[in-house]
Amino acid sequence: xxxxxxxxxxxSFEDLxxxxxxxxxxxxxxxTNPRVGDPGRTIIELFAWLADTxxxxxxxxxxxxxxxxxxxxxxxxxxxxxxxxxxxLEPASDKLLRPVPVPLFTTVKGPVGFETCGEITMLPLQxxxxxxxxxxAQEKRQLTNVIRGLETVYNIKKGDLYITTPIFAExxxxxxxxxxxxQTVDQSLWIALLAPKADPAIMAGVRKALTxxxxxxxxxxxxxxxxxxxxxxxxxxxxxxxxxxxWVWEITSGRREKDQTPEYLTLPVVYDGTEALTRQGTVxxxxxxxxxxxxxxxxxxxxxxxxxxxxxxxxAVAERLIAWIRLRPQKKVASLSLSWAGINAVAIDQRTTxxxxxxxxxxxxxxxxxxxxxxxxxxASLELQVEEPGVGFVVWRQVDxxxxxxxxxxxxxLDAEAGTVTFGDGVRGKVPAVGMRIRVAAMRYGxxxxxxxxxxxxxxxxxxxxxAFQPLATTGGSxxxxxxxxxxxxxxxxxxxxxxxxxxxxxxxxxDTPAVELGRVEVLPRFKPHQRRFNVPGVVTVMVxxxxxxxxxxxPRPDRIILERVHxxxxxxxxxxxxxxxxxxxxxxxxxxxxxxxxxGHPRDVVLRQVRETVRDFLWPLAPGGISGEGWGLGQTVVxxxxxxxxxxxxxxxxxxxxxLFTRKSATAPWxxxxxxxxxxxxxxxxxxxxxxxxxxxxxxxEGEQVPGVLTDADEAAAGAxxxxxxAIPAVPEVC
Numbered sequence: 001x002x003x004x005x006x007x008x009x010x011x012s013f014e015d016l017x018x019x020x021x022x023x024x025x026x027x028x029x030x031x032t033n034p035r036v037g038d039p040g041r042t043i044i045e046l047f048a049w050l051a052d053t054x055x056x057x058x059x060x061x062x063x064x065x066x067x068x069x070x071x072x073x074x075x076x077x078x079x080x081x082x083x084x085x086x087x088x089l090e091p092a093s094d095k096l097l098r099p100v101p102v103p104l105f106t107t108v109k110g111p112v113g114f115e116t117c118g119e120i121t122m123l124p125l126q127x128x129x130x131x132x133x134x135x136x137a138q139e140k141r142q143l144t145n146v147i148r149g150l151e152t153v154y155n156i157k158k159g160d161l162y163i164t165t166p167i168f169a170e171x172x173x174x175x176x177x178x179x180x181x182x183q184t185v186d187q188s189l190w191i192a193l194l195a196p197k198a199d200p201a202i203m204a205g206v207r208k209a210l211t212x213x214x215x216x217x218x219x220x221x222x223x224x225x226x227x228x229x230x231x232x233x234x235x236x237x238x239x240x241x242x243x244x245x246x247w248v249w250e251i252t253s254g255r256r257e258k259d260q261t262p263e264y265l266t267l268p269v270v271y272d273g274t275e276a277l278t279r280q281g282t283v284x285x286x287x288x289x290x291x292x293x294x295x296x297x298x299x300x301x302x303x304x305x306x307x308x309x310x311x312x313x314x315x316a317v318a319e320r321l322i323a324w325i326r327l328r329p330q331k332k333v334a335s336l337s338l339s340w341a342g343i344n345a346v347a348i349d350q351r352t353t354x355x356x357x358x359x360x361x362x363x364x365x366x367x368x369x370x371x372x373x374x375x376x377x378x379x380a381s382l383e384l385q386v387e388e389p390g391v392g393f394v395v396w397r398q399v400d401x402x403x404x405x406x407x408x409x410x411x412x413x414l415d416a417e418a419g420t421v422t423f424g425d426g427v428r429g430k431v432p433a434v435g436m437r438i439r440v441a442a443m444r445y446g447x448x449x450x451x452x453x454x455x456x457x458x459x460x461x462x463x464x465x466x467x468a469f470q471p472l473a474t475t476g477g478s479x480x481x482x483x484x485x486x487x488x489x490x491x492x493x494x495x496x497x498x499x500x501x502x503x504x505x506x507x508x509x510x511x512d513t514p515a516v517e518l519g520r521v522e523v524l525p526r527f528k529p530h531q532r533r534f535n536v537p538g539v540v541t542v543m544v545x546x547x548x549x550x551x552x553x554x555x556p557r558p559d560r561i562i563l564e565r566v567h568x569x570x571x572x573x574x575x576x577x578x579x580x581x582x583x584x585x586x587x588x589x590x591x592x593x594x595x596x597x598x599x600x601g602h603p604r605d606v607v608l609r610q611v612r613e614t615v616r617d618f619l620w621p622l623a624p625g626g627i628s629g630e631g632w633g634l635g636q637t638v639v640x641x642x643x644x645x646x647x648x649x650x651x652x653x654x655x656x657x658x659x660x661l662f663t664r665k666s667a668t669a670p671w672x673x674x675x676x677x678x679x680x681x682x683x684x685x686x687x688x689x690x691x692x693x694x695x696x697x698x699x700x701x702x703e704g705e706q707v708p709g710v711l712t713d714a715d716e717a718a719a720g721a722x723x724x725x726x727x728a729i730p731a732v733p734e735v736c
Contacts, residue, residue, distance in 0.1 A: 011055060016048035079417035080376035082350040083451030083477030085114070086223045086280065087458055087468040088171065089122045089344050094196045096465055097124045097205035099218065102346065105353045105444075108468055110458040112350055112451045115444075118273060118282055120221045120346040122466060124209050125322065127222075127343035128169075130190040130310045132162035132728060133183055139163070143731060150729050160185045163731045164310040171471045173340035173455065177227035181329070181336040185728045189341065190310055191222070191325040193293075198319035206322060210290040218287045219270055222249075222325075223345025225280045225472055227337040227517075246331055246561065247277060249285050252309065252324045254294020261307050262296045264326065273347060277336065278514070278565075280472070282345050285325075293323045304730035311730040334546055334559040335517075340471050348458070350451035350477055351378060351444040362386070364434025366425035374445035375419035376480065381444035384412060384421060387436040395441070405429035417480050419445065451477035500573045510542055510582075513569040516562055519547035519622040520631050524691065529583045534690065541581040542570060543634070543691070551613070551620045555695045558584045585621065587695035588688055589664050590638065591671050593708035594647055594701050595657035602652030608701040610650050618646045619696045635690040640674075641683060658707040661686055662698075671698070671711040 011019075021044065024031055034041045087108060091100075100122040108114040135143060140161070147161050162185040167178050181187045195206045210218050250264040257263050265288055273281030287293065295309070304311025309324040329336070352374070360370040372382075385393040396410040402424050405411040411429045412421045424430055432438065451474055458470040500506045503523040510521045524541040527534050544566050548556035558566075567582040574580050592615065598607045617625055619632055626632040640659040648656050661684045662671040674684045686694065700708050 011052075013048055013052040016051050017045055020044045020048060077417045077483065078481035080447035080480040081476055081478045082376070082378070082447035083112075083114075083453070083474040084280070084347065084349045085453075085458075085470065085474035086225065086282070086340075086345050086472055087116075087348055087461070087470050088223065088342050089120065089346065089461065089466050089468055090126070091122070091124055091196075092465055092467045094202065097202065097209055099123055099209050100463070100466060102461075102463060102466070107462040108348050108458050109460040109462065110470075111453060112448075113352060113446070114348040114350055114451075114458060114474070115353060116346050116461075117349050117351075118221075118347040119271070119284065120282075120344070121219060122344050123218060123220060124196065124206050125220075125343060126194040126196060126320075128192045128194060128317070129167045129341050130192060130312075131165050131167050131178065131180060131184050132186055132188070132190070132304075132310050132730075133165040134185055135161055135163055135731065146731060150731070160728050161731055162186075162310075162728055164304065164312060168340050168342065168471075171342055171469055173225065173472050175339065177337040177339050179335055179337040180327075181333050186307075187329055187333065187336070189327040189336070189338070191327075191341070191343065192312070192317070193322040193325060193343070194317065194320040195322055196320075198316070203320075203322070207290045207293075210287060210293060210322075212289045217289070220285045220287055220325075220343060221345050222283045222285060223281075223340070223342050223471075224274045224277055224283060225338060225340040226274070226277060227339050246329050246333065248328055248330055249283070250326045250328070251288065251293060252295055252326075253288070253292050254296055254323070256296055262309065265292060267325070276561075282347055295321050295323055304728075306727050332559070333561065334557065342471060348474070350448070350474070351381075351446040353381075354440060354443045354445070357440045357443075358437055359440050360438045362423075362432035362434055362436045362438065364431065366431055367422060368432070369420050369422045370438055372419040372421065372440065372443065372445070374443075375417060376445055376447040377414065377416045377419050378444040379414055379416055381442060382414060383441040383443070385439045385441050386410065386432050387438070389433055389436070393437075393439055393441075399429075402429045447477060447480075449477050449479050499575070500570055501575065505573075506540060506542055506570065509570060509573055510544060510566055513566045516565050517547045518544050518562075518566075519556060520545040522634055524634075527691065528579075529581050529691065532689070532691065538577060539579045539581070540574070541583060542566065543583055543585055545585060545621060545631075548622060551616050551625075553695060553697050555587055555621055555693070557587075583691075585634075586689075586692045588686070588692050589667075590619070590686060590694040590696050591662035591664075591698040591711045592640070592643065592696070592700070593660045593662070593711055594643070594699070595704050595707040596647060596650075596701070597654045597657070597705070598703055599652050599654045604703055607650065607652035608703065611647055611653065611701045612699045614646060614650050615643060615699055616696055618643070619694055621693045632693055635688050635692060637688060638686040638694050639683065641681070657705045658682065660684070660707050660709060660711075662711045673709065 021034055024034055031040065034044070089102065102116060102120045102122060104119065105115045105117070108116065143161065150161065168174060180189045195203045212218070249267040249269065251267055253263045253265050255263040267285040267287065270284040270286050272283050274283055275281070298308060302308065309326070312318045312321070354373055357373060359372055362368065379398065382398060384396050384398070386396050388394050394410065396412055398414055399405055399411045400413070402411060402413045402422065405424055405428050407424075407427050407430065409424070409429055412423050414421050423432055453470070453474045455470050455473050458474075459468055461468045500509050503525060506523045507521045511518055522543040524543060526536050526539055527541045528536040528539050529541050544558050544562065545556045546558050546562055563582050563584070567580065570582065571580055594611060594615070596607070596611060598604050619625060619638070622631045623629055626636075638661065640661050643659045644656045647653060647659065661674040663674055663686060664671050674686050677683050677685050688694065698711055700711055702708060
C-alpha cells in the first residue's frame with residue numbers, strides 16, 4: 001500500500017460541534033433544545049472553532065518536517081526562471097548612419113519587461129543569411145540538363161550543383177531549422193552585409209561607420225539560435241564544457257588571391273555567448289578597417305563558382321552589398337542545424353536591475369534575515385554591502401551554506417526564491433553590528449511563465465533613434481517551484497545524485513547531454529573498444545549515434561564534437577575507478593538484391609521504390625528501424641529470409657522471388673555474395689559482432705523471378721553526403 005500523508009487529528013469543525021452536542025444529555029439533561037442561535041450553542045461553536053484552529057496548527061507539523069528534510073538535503077525551492085531571448089536592433093530612420101552604443105541592461109518594452117544583458121554597438125547594416133543549398137532529388141532530376149550545361153559553361157568535369165537560397169528571410173526564424181552541414185555543398189553559412197539603400201551617399205556613410213576610430217575596431221554582433229539548445233537550471237552539476245571551437249568566421253576583403261579567388265580575412269571572436277554554436281546567444285566579431293572590407297567584382301561566368309560567395313541574381317540586393325561574412329568549420333562536421341541567425345543581435349532576459357538601495361538595518365541578533373526588494377533573485381548579480389563601524393559599507397560575500405563560514409567571515413546566505421538573505425550567528429558567520437545599514441549595491445530579479453512571449457511581441461527599446469525586432473520566441477520562463485514539486489525531486493536525488501552507476505544511469509545521462517541530439521545510446525559494460533574485447537573489469541563503453549531525419553546512407557555517425565561533449569558530460573558523473581569510453585559504431589557494409597512480382601493496377605516504379613525504402617527502414621540503426629522498432633540491434637545477424645518477409649508486406653508486391661545479401665572488404669572493393677549456410681532453404685546470414693551494425697549501401701530491386709546474383713554501386717544512394725570533391729556551381733538556368 002502507498003505511504004499515507006498522516007494528519008495528527010482529522011476532526012473538522014462540524015465533527016467537534018457534533019461531539020459536544022452528543023455530550024449534552026449526559027452532563028446537562030435539562031438542556032433539551034440546543035438549537036442554532038441559542039447562547040449555549042454559540043459557546044459550543046466558539047470552543048469548536050478554537051479547537052479546530054489548534055488542530056490545524058498541529059497538522060502542520062508533518063509539513064514542517066518535510067520542509068526541514070528539504071533543508072537538511074540542501075534542496076531549496078527553485079525560484080521563478082526568467083525567460084530569455086534575442087532581439088535585433090536597427091535604426092528607426094535611414095538617415096542614422098553612425099554606430100550607436102547600447103548600454104547594458106537597457107529596457108526593452110513589451111507585455112513583460114525585459115532588459116538587454118549583453119554588449120552591443122548597433123552598426124548601420126542589414127544582414128541576410130544565404131546558403132548554397134543542395135537541390136532535392138526532384139530538383140536534381142529537373143535540372144539534369146542544366147547541370148550538364150553548367151559544367152560546359154564553367155569548363156568543369158564534375159560539378160556539385162547548388163541553389164542560392166535566402167535563409168531566415170525577413171528575419172523570421174525557422175522552427176524546423178536548416179542544417180548548414182547536411183543541406184549545403186560547402187557546410188558554410190553566408191551572411192550578406194547590406195546597406196539600407198543602394199544610394200552612393202548611404203553606401204559611403206555605411207563604410208565610414210565601419211572605419212576604425214580612437215576607440216578601436218568596430219564589433220559586429222551576430223545572433224545564433226541552434227535548433228538544439230542547452231538546458232538551464234535543471235543541470236545540478238553545471239554546464240558541459242564546450243567542445244573544441246572548430247568554427248571560423250571570415251569576411252571578404254574585396255581583393256583576390258593569386259589564383260584569382262576572393263581573399264577572406266579571419267575575424268577574431270571577441271566574445272562567444274553561443275559556446276561554440278551550442279546554445280542561443282550572440283557572437284561578437286571584430287571587423288577589419290573599412291579599407292579591408294569589400295566584395296570583389298566577378299565575371300558573369302565566374303560568379304558563385306567554387307570558393308566564391310553565393311551568386312545573387314537579384315540586382316536590387318547585389319547593389320547594396322558591402323561584404324560577405326562566412327561561417328565554416330575547419331573540419332567536416334555531422335550537423336549545424338540553426339533555427340535563426342542575424343546581425344545586430346543582443347541577448348535579453350526577463351529581469352529588472354536595481355542598484356544602491358537600502359534594504360534594512362541590523363538588529364544585532366544572530367541568524368537575522370532581511371527581505372530584498374523582489375523575489376526570484378539572480379544570485380550571480382547580487383552584490384550586498386553591510387555598514388561596519390568606522391569603515392563604512394563593506395561588500396559581504398555570498399555562500400551556499402553558512403555552516404562553512406568562520407566567526408569573523410562577513411558572509412550571508414541567499415534564498416533566491418523567497419528573496420531573503422540570512423546572516424550568521426557569530427560562530428558560523430559574522431553578525432552585522434546593531435544599527436548598521438544593509439545596502440544592495442546591485443541586484444537583478446524577476447521571472448515567471450508570463451515572460452514566454454511569441455516572436456514579434458517586443459518591438460521597442462528605451463533608446464532614441466533605434467527600434468527592435470524579436471525574431472524568436474522568448475523561452476525558459478517558469479513560475480517558482482511549489483513545495484509538492486520539490487518533494488518529488490527527493491527520491492531521484494537520493495537514488496542517483498546525478499551520478500552514473502547503473503547502465504540505465506549512463507543511458508539516461510548520455511541522452512541528457514546538452515547541445516547534442518542523440519538518436520540512440522547503447523551501454524556496453526566491461527567492453528574495451530580499442531581491443532574489441534568484452535569482460536574487462538572496470539570499463540564502461542557508451543556507444544552513441546546522432547539523430548538523422550533521412551533514412552539514406554551514409555548511416556549516422558557521431559563526429560568528434562559529439563563524442564567530446566558526451567564524454568565530458570558523463571566523465572563528471574562516473575565513479576572514480578571507472579574507465580569510460582564514448583564511441584561511435586562500427587558499420588559492416590551490406591548490399592542486397594531482391595526480385596518481386598507486382599500486382600496488377602500498381603505502378604511498377606512506385607512499388608520497387610517502396611521495396612527499397614522499406615528495406616532501408618527495416619535495417620536503419622535508429623527508431624523505427626529493426627524488429628522492435630528501436631533500431632537494428634547491436635550484433636544482430638541479418639538473415640535474407642527475414643528480409644523476404646518484410647518485402648512481402650509492401651503494398652503492391654504479389655510474390656517475392658528471393659533476397660541475396662552482399663558484403664565487401666572496403667569501400668572500393670567489389671561486392672561479394674554472402675555464403676549460403678543452408679543450401680536446402682537458401683539461407684544467408686551476415687553475422688555481426690556485439691559492437692557492429694549493418695550499413696545498407698546498395699539495393700537492387702527488380703521485377704521478375706530471377707534474383708540478381710551480382711551487385712554494383714549503381715543503386716547506392718549518395719543523398720546527404722558532403723565533401724564529394726566536386727566544384728560548387730550555382731544553378732543559373734538562364735545562362736544555359
